[in-house]
Amino acid sequence: MIKLNKYLLLLLLSVTFFSANAQLVQNIFGRKHISLNGRWNYIIDPYEMGYYDYRHEPFDQTKSGKGGFYDDREQMNKSELIEYNFDLSPTMKIPGDWNSQVEKLQFYEGTIWLRQKFIANPATDKKYVLYFGAVNYEAHVYLNGKKLGVHKGGFTPFQFDVTGKLKDGENFVVVKADNTRKQDEIPTVNTDWWNYGGITRDVLLAELPSDYILDYKVQLSRSNPKQIEGFVKLSNAAAGQTVTVDIPEAGLKTTAKTDASGIAKINIPVKKLNLWSPENPKLYQVSITSATDKVDEKIGFRTIETRGQDILLNGKSIFLRGISMHDENPLIQGRLRGEGDMRMMLQWAKELNCNYVRLAHYTHNEQMNRLADEMGLLVWAEVPVYWTISWENPNTYQNAEKQLSDMIERDKNRAAVIIWSIGNETPLGEPRFKFMSKLADKVRELDQTRLVGAALEVHRKGFNVIVDDPLGEKLDLVSFNQYGGWYWELPKELSKYKFDIKYNKPVIITEVGGDALAGYHADEDTRWSEEFQESLYKHQIPFMNTMSGLRGMTPWILTDFRSPRRQHPFFQDFWNRKGLISETGKKKKAFFVLKDFYDQTAAKYK
Incomplete structure (x- = not known):
């Protein structure tokens, strides 16, 4: 009974910390603030010595709450034993992941402590909010040695009310960031992108009036x-x-x-x-x-709606000439670091003659959606409900719903965002259907002005490519991934197949493509060559056009991106090579095949 009470206490404490996360202030960057970006000291802690004592009890859940690295203790006399020192520890740039900044951390998954000092002069009649754009994956946040709370989710923003907790003068914030993959989390252990750890987006301290505008939505009625x-x-x-x-x-x-x-x-x-x-x-x-x-x-x-097999933007039928992209800079390892990186990626999409981008497979930076607003690119926004997760775990569902809700709350005023996606390539099954259906219902509860989508899977029977997923009833689009010519069949054989689609809705191909190593040339039958990828696109475009309801596509993917799953030592070397642009910024031959198709399609939909 003693053990049970102890664990119940720990659970209650963790719930309290999680719920301490304040509701997001809309347009936090538009408020008066100071940036806490810059050089943060860090300590690598694979055994979590800074969090647990030798009995594996969390320091911050003891009666004193003392003893962890978050105290940032200074040695008061020469006999005092302290086994860490932030001031003598190295620094890394924040925002920024640790994998790309420190060679020995390239594949690291675990805990790293990060600390920043800053000066504050808090006024008694103001409110103060400590904001994080994203920390991957689980973040424990401390201010001046006191725990503010915990956040799970590597791609959504969170913040804490720190009114009355700031000192006049020097303050310090410590973050325990842990990017360990876990089965019951969102995403789960199995993904096809790099697990960049750390504080990957902006950190700021915002000052607000004592009574302030917390949230707003201003949109055209659907x-x-x-x-x-x-x-x-x-x-x-x-x-x-x-x-x-x-x-x-x-x-x-x-x-x-x-x-x-x-x-x-x-x-x-x-x-x-x-x-x-x-x-x-x-x-x-x-x-x-x-x-x-x-x-x-x-x-x-603007307005967005579907009617039969048409997608109507401002009442006019539109074809979504799109491309998928990750939140990663192919030229410089790591997450997109700022507006310049993001503008580069979106400009490449514009050069392809895109009017639409799929921001996969998780919530991208808020600035990316604001740039899409400015540059005129429609957006598919997605949460990392990816492949096979713990469908029957209620905590996993709550995590997914929270990430979905935070994404919608953050970006609900962006005209560019037209589709909220609830997941990617999730397998058929009743537990999954219930899980995903609840997410679709949540989207409609929160936002009636946009469409609901998900990247479904296809199944083949003979020469039929079948789209028959019960989740399709809950979506506004028939949106699915299909890799004919790469994972099944050769490109020149695709004409033998036909699509069998259950739903009379607009069709969006959310992924299609194949790998090519830029600069590797051979004939069109040689896998990994630019000619093979070019041939795949040449055969896929007429194949997809056999569908009367085809109203858009986001081929996979704009640029090559890093993935530990991709093991071939010559052609991949931990890169997914399905990009139309290489890691050096070189446009592969398939880029121009897709651009020609988009040029022709744009002329037809004028």
Whole structure:
């Protein structure tokens, strides 16, 4: 009974820490803040000596809460025993993963402690939020030696209210980052991308008024394109507070009162708007004000819907000329480090004549979606419910739902985002169907202005390529991956096959392609050659065009990317070579085949 009580206590403590994560402040980068990016000291801790004592009890869950690396202790006398020292430890750039910055950490999976010192001068009448854009995967966060909380999920933002916890002068924040893969997590142990560990996105300390604008959504109604609707949520949950939404260029302005939960619903009749589209990525300056706060934002307005086998953008049929991409720089190892890296990737997509990108297989950087808004690229946004996970574990589902909800909450004002994807290549089965169906329902609960998708799998019977997944009933699109010409059959044999699709919905091919080592040339029958990949695209395009409902595709993938799964010592060397662009930025021959098809398709859909 003593052991049971102890473990129940630890569980309650972990739940308390997890729930301490405050609701995300919308547009945190638009608020007054200081950046905590830069050089952070780090300590490699494979045995987690800085977290557990020799009995494997967590230091931060003892009565004193002391003893871990998060205390950042300084030696007070020459006899004192301290077995770590952040000041004497090396540094790494944050944001940035550890695998690409330190050679001995290339394949490291485990715990690393990171510390940053900063100066703060907190005002008594302000609120303060410590924000992390992403930490992979499990993050324990401490401020001045006190635990703020825990966050799981390597690609979604989180933050903590640190009002009253900051010192006037020097402060320090310590993060225990652990990128260990686990069966019951999201994603699970088996993926096909590099498991970059660490603090991979921005860290900042934001200053807010004591009562502030917490959240808002300002979008065109899906059912009525003559109406802007949404809400503004204030941090003070009280009725009768006035909020104003002003779009000066459009001559639109409205005021509304909050209900008892601090939420004011907005409805603005629209006479004329310059609608956002890839050809016309118009963004309006939107100002949201309350009695004590103001937020400025750039928002585009558009509608997206399906009708039969058509996808309608602003009421007009569109073909999604897309490409998939990872959050990785092929030229410099590691995650995309900032706007320059992201703009480079999106510009390559534009050179391919894309109007659409699939940001796979997890939530990408917020800045990527803002750039897509600016550059005119529609977006498929996805959560890492990938391959086979623990479908019957309720905690796994809650984790997936939280990552999905955080993605939607963060990016719900981005006109570029038109599809929320709930997963990739998940296998048929009743537990999986229930799991994925609940995620689809959650999307519709949170956002009625966009489409719901998932990258399904195909099955073959004879010369039929069959798409018959019960999850298709819950989706707006028939979206699936198919690798004819690479994992099954040769490219020149694809004409023998036909698609057998159960649903009368728009078809989006979410993945198609094959590998080629840039610069390796041979005939079209020689695997790994640029000519083989070129031939695959030449045969796949007419094969896919046999589907009457084909309304878009995102071939796999824009650039070669790193993956420990890819073992061939010459052709792969830990690279997935399905990119149309190599790790040196060279466009392979297949790039131009796809571009020619997109040029022709763009002319047809003018």
